[in-house]
Amino acid sequence: MSSDVKTRLLVWDLPTRVTHWLLVVLVPVSWWSAENNELQWHRLSGYTILSLVLFRIAWGFVGSATARFANFVRGPRDVMKYASQHMFDRAHVSMGHNPLGGWSVVAILAVLMLQLVTGLFAVDVDGIESGPLSYLVTFDTGRALAKLHHQTFDVMTLLIVLHIVAVAYYAIFKRQALVSAMVGGFKHVNGNPAAKLAFASTLRAVIVLVLASALVAFVAAGLRL
């Protein structure tokens, strides 16, 4: 039986993995710096996260096969099928994001973007600390966006918890070590897949990241050169 044969296959490229783990570090850094009024650190952490998220979104169009939105954002039919069958099938392994997980990626990226954009315009209650674009809005608008910034964080926390619960489910019930796959990049897939996944070069990733960072530097300077 070919399904008994397990092949060790590279699934996640280095840029995707590094982006993922940097987010794991920096989201808590952002939370901590905000809680402790270290707004200078909060801004720096936020700018780095913005660069990473912009990179990841761009990588979803020009990156490796498993990173591309076109390959993992599926319609409701696929999602339903996955959620009702494959999710409970221990033998089923997804090469990249599964149809349900794909939407989790989209949701996390979307809420991160909302969090980042509201942060750019946010003003603290005293008008002392503010995002780099807050000078474009009134004090009241800046305050409203700061409150939204707080609320979207709660939504993001919920999504992160959901994500961790899902990974735990795969580890316990499906015996799939998704964490080590995201660390090392390899998954054990069924059979011997003839078609290898297409990977984009690391140089391309560096170019995209530099462009994203340059854009963020421009935003951080208040859209002033």
Next chain:
Amino acid sequence: MRRLSLTIGAAGVRRAAVIVLSAIAAVTYGAANDVISARQANFKDLGAAFKKLGDELKKPSPAASQLDPSVARIADLAKQLSQQGRFFPKGSGPEAGVETGARKEIWEKPQEFQKALQTLSTEAGNLASIPTADTTSLKAQFRKLGTACKDCHTSFREKDD
């Protein structure tokens, strides 16, 4: 006889006290509401003026015409806040029953609090004494004033959100 009248007297006093106190409570409750609204409006204006000043100072070449009104506004609002008893009378704390970030420590450590308000007023006055052409000194004083705000907020204001 004497003892009896005393008893009646005490009961009468007690009844009168209850009436007077409830009247005071009713009046001060409304008054506390008003004073809380007034001080919140003051702090909000101060925040808005601070933002305006900060926004202008962040520009490559801040305009004095834009800086002057904000600096004057900040100095004026800070001075008003430092007037003892004006914005923080007794009864306008958490016990007032309206939403306020004012912590009970304001009334528990009145001297320390008044000193903090005085620092605000002094630093705001120092800000106003800087010629607006000297944006480097303005920026430094802006930060100093910001620290004065934060120091006081840490001890006397509820954490935001």
